[in-house]
Amino acid sequence: MTAFASMLAAVFVSMLAAVFVSLLMASRAVAQPPAVSVYPLPGSISSLPQTQITFRGIPASQIGSVQVAGSSTGAHGGTIQADSDGQGGSFMPSQPFAPGETVTVTTGLNVVGGSGGAWKFAVAVPFGTINPMKLPMVPAGSGGVQHFHSRPDLQPASVTVNKRSGAAYNGDIFLTPQYGPVQNGPMLLDPAGNLIWFQPVPPNQLATDFRVQQLGGQPVLTWWQGYTNNGSGRGDGVIYNTAYQQIATVQAANGLQGLDLHEFLLTPQGDAWVVGVSPVHYGGMTRPLMDAVVQEIDINTGLVLFEWHALDHVPITESYFKTNAKGFVFDPYHLNSIAIDTDGNVIVSMRNTWALYKINVQTGAVMWTLGSNRSSFKLGAGAGTAFQHDAVVQPDGSITMFDDGGGPPTIRAGRAVQVAVNQANNTVSLIRQYQHTPALDTNFEGNAQVLPGGDVFVGWGQQPYFTEFNSAGKMVFDGRFTSNTSSYRAYRMAWSGQPTGSPNVAAAPNNDATSEVWASWNGATSVASWQVLAGQSPGSLVPLMTVPKRGFETAMAASTGSPYLAAQALDSGGHVLATSSASAVPPHIGIAGRSAFVSSTGVGGLPAVCINSRNCHIAVTITVGRTVIARTGREQVPAQGAGLIYFSLTATGRSMLAHAGGRRLIVHMTGQDVSRLTFSRYITLVPFSTGGAVPARTAAQSGGLRLVGLTDFVSSGGVGGILAECLDTTPCHVRASVSVGSTVVVSTGSELLGARGLGYLIFTLNSAGRSLLAHARGNQLGAAVTLSDGGATAHGQVALVRFR
Structure with a gap:
């Protein structure tokens, strides 16, 4: 063999050796099993008797044979259950281990911390159950608990915000x-x-x-x-x-x-x-x-x-x-x-x-x-x-x-x-x-x-x-x-939630001829406003009014005599999210308005409502402190309707009113019907004075509107109210016009009166009206009133009277 041939042979042998070594290393790398983490950890001493044996790092199907033996309990059978991510599983022993024993686990896996696929752990001796303690509850103090009419079952702790900057996170x-x-x-x-x-x-x-x-x-x-x-x-x-x-x-x-x-x-x-x-x-x-x-x-x-x-x-x-x-x-x-x-x-x-x-x-x-x-x-x-x-x-x-x-x-x-x-x-x-x-x-x-x-x-x-x-x-x-x-x-x-159920609502009569409606929807984050529905039955509800959402529970005073009320949750675009079930309003009586006007002779009138299936016969007592200053007989007010109850102050009452600060006397008023319906509220008596002949006063109606009062009182600033009743089973949207001769002194936009509701339509006299009333003889200005609501109208001749 030449020297060159010998050199080639040596190179070839060297290459073969290198390839052999590479193949050997590769085969060993392939044969090396993946590392598997196990729990209980090898050498641990604190596991409980009911422990499972966890393998992580390989699919459950590759765990293979698992032999488990307790030093006291002997061999344990069991099953392997797979983890949902496909990266492990657990051996579930068919019976618990004994407290204090040592457990040996033998597998064919490459166990982290183990020895040849085996490891041991010790079982702790449990002390027993720690019984629940009785939780101390702090005193509520003043205002420490929230209460809701529509959710009386919820009584969470109240919260006070001491500081809120616009720079705070809006979560x-x-x-x-x-x-x-x-x-x-x-x-x-x-x-x-x-x-x-x-x-x-x-x-x-x-x-x-x-x-x-x-x-x-x-x-x-x-x-x-x-x-x-x-x-x-x-x-x-x-x-x-x-x-x-x-x-x-x-x-x-x-x-x-x-x-x-x-x-x-x-x-x-x-x-x-x-x-x-x-x-x-x-x-x-x-x-x-x-x-x-x-x-x-x-x-x-x-x-x-x-x-x-x-x-x-x-x-x-x-x-x-x-x-x-x-x-x-x-x-x-x-x-x-x-x-x-x-x-x-x-x-x-x-x-x-x-x-x-x-x-x-x-x-x-x-x-x-x-x-x-x-x-x-x-x-x-x-x-x-x-x-x-x-x-x-x-x-x-x-x-x-x-x-x-x-x-x-x-x-x-x-x-x-x-x-x-x-x-x-x-x-x-x-x-x-x-x-x-x-x-x-x-x-x-x-x-x-x-x-x-x-x-x-x-x-x-x-x-x-x-x-x-x-x-x-x-x-x-x-x-x-x-x-x-x-x-x-x-x-x-940040959170956005939408409950699957309906909003909750509660309703109750107020003493001022309105009904209070409380609406809430536990967890709803997209409610922007509430729309009150009213009707004569749960199946005949129609929209009455819309009010912006205020806090967890929104309270709304509905001017209606309808016996059933509900609420709809609306989003910021006015779309209906859900509707509550109807809440029945019980029969009741009440007095509308916040003031009663009293003449110089001590006579005044109270606009009363009767939300009942039969006529009401209402007697009213007016007091200041413990002093009775007026009593009425029983005055009839029609069922599901309204009427005026007149009273006359005693001499003591007239004296109190004459000397009241700011010419305003706050009085307490109670009323009772023969059916034992009652009301109790405070109201302000306001004196007025007229003289001379009373202008002609009449009223006529067509459809579902009625003028109730024929004397309308006007402040020195020209603001007054027309007492009217919506007789319809749906809300009335009323426009009012007041004229003195050919001169229009009032023209209002649409104002809401609830179905079967009594209320004041607020107006402001124009400058011509204020001038006419200021120069009216005897402080009484005759005027023609027209109320309209679509096809329904009410006409009347009324007296406008100024008060201070």
Whole structure:
């Protein structure tokens, strides 16, 4: 072989060797199974007997054979259930494990933290059930509870807005009153502090962490609901859609007694991060140690995707809650928030260690500790916290939280803080802090939410306040519960909801010949106004009036004698959103108007209505204090109609009126019909004086309009009223014209009189009319009145009389 041939042969052999090595490495890479995270974590000691065994990182179909054996209970059969994302599944044992035993799991998988596909975990010894405590309810005080005629079943805590700047974020406000005064539950307010929606929870339960989150790409309302004791909760996570329908419930798994109240966080993947509290026996303690548990739960299946126990990873020596502290339980951790970091791992806050912990979601290892007596970081001035809550990672990597202790011992007031974490040099520095003015002492709870635009919304936990700060730290919004109830957290967010049901309405007669209508629609955010409907039966309702929406419940005085009233919710374009059922107005009597005019001889007239199936016979008593100044006999007023009841003041009454300040005497008036219908109201007596002959006065009608009074009183400014009645079963839209000879002195636009309603048509004399009345002999000006409503008309000759 030549030298050249030998060289070629050597090169060829070398290439073959390289190819062989490459193929061998590739085959090994292909053969290497994917890493699978398992829960309970290998080596953990705190799982409960009912735990499932979770595999994450491969489809459930690839989990393969799973052998499970307890050191006391022996082999365990079970089934594998798949997670909804296709990235894992859980082995569901057919029977629980025994408290205190060690469980060995053997698989053919590449288990993170395992050995040859096998690993062990120990089962804790549960202490037992922590019974619910009776919730204390704060006194309502003056105005501490809201009441609604249309929803008497709702009695939420009242809210007072102390400060509202135009610079504040225009989002709605989400609260959960937790100490009544009457009812607890999720509570939604508009930007001005008016109630939008309230959902009372059963007695002795409470709700926490009420906010808007996303599920399946759609906005949903979420909150925790359940019982509480010793600072922890036993309940469920609740999810409602925009129609206020419950679409999901998230429950604790793996033997926990329920979800804890402190966190209910949804992910875009359709999972829920939750907190649990596991009371277990520990060492020689005679009371339960409250282990803090973090779970990620698949909302669709209820399976556990991740589980972490503080007792496995955080020494109890880090706690400021010492073993000799008083109390029924030993609570070294008190985990109160979960946040997903920018790298996908999670950060939890523990009140009783004064620290945050970053947890590796693959291994469960603590990556760093911020705070406590074993902090991974040097804390800059003002960066330390005590008993903190609600640690949230911001997009820039900084962390906001609510500091209950305010960094004791130097600062006692609660505050919200934002800190920067520098892992390169292991330091944490304070970016900014937010404190209420005046300062608030907060012993527990609280949160800080960064709003779109950079403002920060702070819930003050134990204290009844919720406040928005701008980026300069100035308060631009400040509200509070009127009573001393409080909310675990407070949020400000955009929300749009449309209930599936109908609006609620209530109606009742007033004493002034009108009927009061109250309309509300719990949760509806698009209602701009209410349209009142009236009719002789529930099936014959017609529109009567439209009033802008005012707060949760809008009150409307309807000038109608119709026995049935309803309300329609209208949007900003005037479109009907929904209609309430009809509310019956009971039979009643009343007096229209706010004033009664009295002649110099003490005679006056009262416009009375009788909303009854038969004629009314009404007697009226007028008093000032305890002094009776007028009594009438029983005057007949037609059924479903109106009439005048005349009275005559006693000498004492005339004297009181003559000497009344401003020539106005406020009197109390009571009336009673033979059928025992009654009214009671205050009215103002106004004196007038006339002389000479009374002008001719007549009235005629055609159709559904009637002139009731033939003397119309006019102020010195020319403002007066024509007393008229709409006899029709539909509302009257009345135009009035008043003439003196050939001179028109009044011409009004359309004014509303409700069906079967009595009321004053307000007018203003023109300059010619004011001049004619000012020069009228004896202060009486004869005038012709014409009322029209389509085809219906009423004519009359009346006397215009001026009063001062």
